[in-house]
Amino acid sequence: MNSIRLRPLSRLFLALFLTFAAVGNTSAQDVGAAPAVSKEGVAPGATAAATPATAAAPAAGGGDAAAIAAGDALFKGNCAQCHAINDVVVGPALKGITKRRPVSWLIPWIKNSSKMVASGDEYAVKIYNQYQKQQMPSFQLSDTEITSILAYVTAEESKPAGAPGADTGIKPTDGANAAVDGTAGGDAKYMDILLIVLVVVLIVLVVTLVIIANIMKDVLRGRKDLDGRDVEVLETRTDWTRLYKSPVLRGIAGVVFVLAVLYTSVQGAMGVGLQQGYQPTQPIAFSHKLHAGENQINCAYCHTSVYKSKSANIPSANICMNCHSQIKTESPEIKKIYRAIERKQPIQWVRVHNLPDLAYFNHSQHTQVGGIECQTCHGPIQNMEVVYQYSPLTMGWCINCHRETPLNTKGNGYYNNLVKLHDSANGAAPFTVSSNGGTECSKCHY
Numbered sequence: 001m002n003s004i005r006l007r008p009l010s011r012l013f014l015a016l017f018l019t020f021a022a023v024g025n026t027s028a029q030d031v032g033a034a035p036a037v038s039k040e041g042v043a044p045g046a047t048a049a050a051t052p053a054t055a056a057a058p059a060a061g062g063g064d065a066a067a068i069a070a071g072d073a074l075f076k077g078n079c080a081q082c083h084a085i086n087d088v089v090v091g092p093a094l095k096g097i098t099k100r101r102p103v104s105w106l107i108p109w110i111k112n113s114s115k116m117v118a119s120g121d122e123y124a125v126k127i128y129n130q131y132q133k134q135q136m137p138s139f140q141l142s143d144t145e146i147t148s149i150l151a152y153v154t155a156e157e158s159k160p161a162g163a164p165g166a167d168t169g170i171k172p173t174d175g176a177n178a179a180v181d182g183t184a185g186g187d188a189k190y191m192d193i194l195l196i197v198l199v200v201v202l203i204v205l206v207v208t209l210v211i212i213a214n215i216m217k218d219v220l221r222g223r224k225d226l227d228g229r230d231v232e233v234l235e236t237r238t239d240w241t242r243l244y245k246s247p248v249l250r251g252i253a254g255v256v257f258v259l260a261v262l263y264t265s266v267q268g269a270m271g272v273g274l275q276q277g278y279q280p281t282q283p284i285a286f287s288h289k290l291h292a293g294e295n296q297i298n299c300a301y302c303h304t305s306v307y308k309s310k311s312a313n314i315p316s317a318n319i320c321m322n323c324h325s326q327i328k329t330e331s332p333e334i335k336k337i338y339r340a341i342e343r344k345q346p347i348q349w350v351r352v353h354n355l356p357d358l359a360y361f362n363h364s365q366h367t368q369v370g371g372i373e374c375q376t377c378h379g380p381i382q383n384m385e386v387v388y389q390y391s392p393l394t395m396g397w398c399i400n401c402h403r404e405t406p407l408n409t410k411g412n413g414y415y416n417n418l419v420k421l422h423d424s425a426n427g428a429a430p431f432t433v434s435s436n437g438g439t440e441c442s443k444c445h446y
């Protein structure tokens with residue numbers, strides 16, 4: 001008798017356990033999905049996190065903030081592709097340089113290092129030989145500019161230990177990214193914990209209620225003054241099989257199933273031909289994060305035609321060789337570049353972005369004339385290890401931006417009359433790309 005009464009109870013536990021497992025499972029998926037979300041979120045975050053780091057440098061270094069900021073920019077523009085503070089890149093790590101060499105030596109060195117080597121300066125010759133006789137380029141920088149670069153280096157190296165990249169050999173950007181990823185993941189985890197706590201509280205509540213109900217039943221059974229109907233009510237058990245047979249429940253399940261199927265097929269149909277998020281594996285593990293991010297190589301250094309012509313080119317292996325004839329020559333990935341050159345075959349990069357032939361898109365119109373940043377359309381490329389398609393590249397996407405983006409008409413006589421006409425007809429509405437016919441079919445379709 002007792003064991004029979006317990007059966008529904010154990011079923012209840014089983015049901016609760018299954019719900020719990022299901023909830024646990026979905027939250028685990030959330031955790032897995034978090035990095036994917038932060039992939040896009042990182043962009044502004046990382047730069048935001050990186051800026052305070054460099055802005056904090058003056059405080060740590062105690063130097064002149066303006067000079068350090070200027071030095072930061074100069075360093076990134078001229079030196080960062082070959083030098084880091086703590087790591088050997090092409091040239092030596094610059095940490096402690098002002099202690100190694102006096103400023104009176106550093107200034108002529110940076111202006112023209114080969115002249116110093118040629119003059120037979122002992123240290124210059126030594127370091128030149130130590131770095132396989134690679135010539136550091138000469139720089140037409142003023143003395144003040146050079147001292148500000150040195151101030152920046154000093155400020156960077158005296159950042160407190162434990163700060164990102166201080167002594168660990170980790171590049172500062174890595175630290176910033178990790179921190180951002182960490183908080184993004186942390187938020188997701190926090191929500192998961194909350195969810196789990198809620199479920200546990202619910203289970204405890206249900207179990208307590210069941211126990212109380214059973215105790216009360218037992219108490220009632222002990223009473224002698226119950227009539228037949230009371231006993232009947234007391235002894236009715238939930239009939240689970242009736243639940244399965246219930247037409248209402250079946251109806252609900254059916255509707256949910258049909259909706260789910262409809263939803264996925266509509267999603268699928270809408271996605272035909274669209275490849276947002278497309279991220280193919282490339283034949284060489286080329287990283288934009290490493291090149292355009294950490295080493296600050298300008299996009300147009302490789303994509304040379306992006307400001308000049310309709311399409312942006314993918315760089316040929318020769319452009320890679322400008323640096324990789326010297327850098328990382330032993331890396332198996334770099335050897336793939338050498339092999340391509342030996343075989344006189346281009347590297348078979350897999351194309352990521354691809355508009356259908358019926359649409360006309362012109363890069364220089366957008367980057368040079370329109371002044372739009374690459375990142376507006378391509379996302380945080382400088383943080384991508386592997387490039388993925390960030391924007392949907394649909395017609396709606398193009399047209400939305402044309403409707404919203406004011407056209408830069410200042411200082412361009414061609415627009416004067418058009419703007420006047422537009423303003424008299426539309427009052428305060430801005431003169432956008434679409435005001436200039438940017439949503440006419442023929443502008444984008446041949």
Ligand code: HEC
Nearest residue numbers: 078079082090091092110127128131133134135136137139
């Ligand atoms: C194309 C690569 C390249 C660039 C760009 C470059 N350097 Fe160098 N630098 C080197 C190399 C290589 C050496 C090692 C000496 C040699 O081989 O000539 C070096 C050496 C140095 C040294 C001596 C380091 C030591 O430990 O004694 C200093 C200082 C220096 N560079 C500063 C700068 C500054 C400042 C800039 C930017 C204005 C800069 N470099 C840009 C490649 C570069």
Ligand code: HEC
Nearest residue numbers: 291292297298299302349350351352353374378381382387
């Ligand atoms: C050192 C050379 C180099 C630099 C610098 C560089 N890229 Fe690239 N980029 C490449 C190579 C090589 C590929 C092809 C392989 C790949 O997709 O990763 C590529 C691919 C791309 C693609 C995808 C093209 C496609 O297949 O549809 C985009 C978009 C892009 N780069 C944008 C940028 C932007 C924006 C910057 C500057 C923030 C930049 N690149 C800097 C070399 C470079």
Ligand code: HEC
Nearest residue numbers: 081284285286295297315319320322323327328331333334
């Ligand atoms: C302006 C200089 C420059 C150019 C141009 C350049 N790289 Fe690099 N590349 C670097 C630097 C710096 C590193 C980092 C080396 C290190 O980690 O010590 C690097 C690292 C790499 C690595 C990682 C190697 C490894 O094993 O860690 C690959 C792969 C690579 N580059 C491929 C390419 C390809 C492909 C191109 C041409 C599309 C190219 N690079 C053009 C400067 C350059």
Ligand code: HEC
Nearest residue numbers: 299303306311312313353354355361366367372373374377
């Ligand atoms: C207004 C949006 C927009 C901007 C801004 C933009 N691109 Fe693109 N980019 C595109 C579209 C759209 C494609 C696909 C073009 C195609 O398939 O014909 C593309 C394709 C590319 C490709 C692949 C080669 C090609 O031309 O098809 C590269 C590389 C590239 N972009 C680099 C860049 C760089 C570097 C910048 C910044 C200097 C930049 N893009 C700015 C929208 C943009």
Ligand code: HEC
Nearest residue numbers: 360361365369370376397398401405433436437438443444
């Ligand atoms: C981020 C905003 C943005 C996106 C996205 C964008 N455009 Fe544009 N587009 C502009 C701006 C701004 C101009 C005006 C440039 C100028 O002439 O000053 C422009 C101009 C044009 C023009 C020339 C229009 C004219 O009146 O001469 C064409 C064609 C064009 N875009 C096609 C496209 C296509 C195709 C796409 C989608 C694949 C696209 N654009 C996506 C901002 C955008």
Ligand code: HEC
Nearest residue numbers: 273355356359393394395398399402438439440441443444
């Ligand atoms: C700002 C640029 C732009 C303008 C203006 C524009 N389109 Fe498009 N259109 C595109 C792009 C880009 C695609 C390809 C996008 C895709 O594959 O989803 C496209 C695709 C299409 C397609 C093919 C749809 C498909 O799914 O294959 C048709 C049809 C079309 N456009 C008609 C028009 C008509 C009609 C107009 C004028 C009312 C117009 N477009 C104006 C950019 C534009």
